[in-house]
Amino acid sequence: MELLTNQSGQILVGIVVVINIIAFLVMAHDKRKAIQGHSERRTPEGLVFFMAVMFGGVGVYLGMQVFRHKTRIWYFQLGIPLLILQNFATIYVVGRLVAG
Secondary structure (H helix, E strand, O other), rough: OOOOHHHHHHHHHHHHHHHHHHHHHHHHHHHHHHHHHHHHHHHOOOHHHHHHHHHHHHHHHHHHHOOOOOOOHHHHHHHHOOOHHHHHHHHHHHHHHOOO
């Protein structure tokens, strides 16, 4: 893909990877807090969806599956995969624009 052949494309991919790692770690942290019963220090669901919108959908989804967290909530089951599609579509369009 042309996106990886220029410096700006590589930077974009690097940023997306970092965002997904952070999203995955946030899901791990929230699962740990849920097990411990610290409801006042839990990660707000809105923040999780914000991370997914901001290209962290894969990290959120992997966190859901690995940690068995938020997997029974219908709007996570539906919303996160849809946001992953949005993430990939946006990256594809931006990649095409950057590549010329």
